[in-house]
Amino acid sequence: MTKKTYQDKDRDLDALLRDIETWFSGQGYQIQTNKTDGTWFLQAAKTEMWRKAIGASRAFNVLIQGQPKDFSVELSTGEWASNLTAGGVAAVLTGGATLLVSGLAAGWSKKIESDLWNFIDQKVMFGEKAKSVQELVVLKTQNTLEEKLKQLRDAYDQGFIDEIAYNAKKLEIEGQVRVTQQNAGTEEKLVKLKSLLNAGILSQGEFEMKKAELMRESSNSELDAQISKLNAALAAEIITQEEYESKKAAIQRESQLAGKIKQLQNARDAGIITGEEFENKKLTLQLSPTYKDHVTS
CATH class of the missing domain: 3.30.310 (TATA-Binding Protein)
Incomplete structure (x- = not known):
């Protein structure tokens, strides 16, 4: 031995x-x-x-x-x-x-x-390094989604669903995989940023600005998820090409507005702008021709 x-x-x-x-x-x-x-x-x-x-x-x-x-x-x-x-x-x-x-x-x-x-x-x-908690979550989710893809393929091969339904569901599941990977990456970066703040390497203002950048990345992943669902609906012929383009443009405008408001919130929280300035700038954004038709209460 x-x-x-x-x-x-x-x-x-x-x-x-x-x-x-x-x-x-x-x-x-x-x-x-x-x-x-x-x-x-x-x-x-x-x-x-x-x-x-x-x-x-x-x-x-x-x-x-x-x-x-x-x-x-x-x-x-x-x-x-x-x-x-x-x-x-x-x-x-x-x-x-x-x-x-x-x-x-x-x-x-x-x-x-x-x-x-x-x-x-x-x-x-x-060899491979030990995986972080975020990496383990991603792996578990990927394994689940891969099993769903396999079951979906089996259902198609056995004639339980047609090609249109198969392609639509496949697009949706693949979109979920991408979003899971992107969200896990954002979460891991946030943890590292917080550790730099706690160690005094980043100031509160620097931390908030970097955090805002990560939140924009996260918003983009949510945008990808919504567009992925639209792609699936188009592939399944649930919506027309014209409806697809209209809905996609609306989603992109909403995402841009949400991202800009989040930047303003981070600037306010970091003391870069006052609360009053935040409200004024937010209102200006919401009333701009680009976004005013998509403001939610």
Whole structure:
């Protein structure tokens, strides 16, 4: 049994296990894995006939424990678990983990072990970093939407919906994916901005101005979502091309007005303009020929 401890690495341990799984699969091993809180476990073994040929009846065990910044990786050999999910990791390891066996199998196992450690060291050094909360939210949403796209395609292939309905729904779901990614990026930038403000690197005024820029980006993502729905309605022939152009122009004007008012609010909050100036400028915007038909109460 050999073990290494890695500190201050900030690595995505799910990705590390997947990389190790790919490494074994590429060499013709059968794989099974088990994951619990803070523990990742993998078993890899060659076919029964191959193992008998070289006298190696045991499987490779890879045990990862810890958190993204500080974790350990342990390699050993042990009996292949007939049902890893039912037995659990502890049952496999307490069943008799050992380093290696003798003869031809020992030499083969040592070579595999050495190559695997080299691979793991490289992945720890250059592999994927642990994902932020925002990135995990995006991944979860993307997986959900990708599953929806798959179900939509299956429904179309089986003739439950026609091509027009399929294309309309597909456009809508793809628009949701883009908006999710954009919103997550904005949220992450806001968190970083707040940390710079708290550290005294940005003044309150600078913070508000930068925040306003991010809010404009966020408004653009909301605009994309609305236009994506319009595209879907057009593709489904729910609205005409003329209606599409009219509604799209109205949405863009509303988005521009909302963005400009948000800039004014940030300027007021940062003390750049007074409350009275804010109200006057806001009224001027709302009464301008560009926006006055789209003011909401």
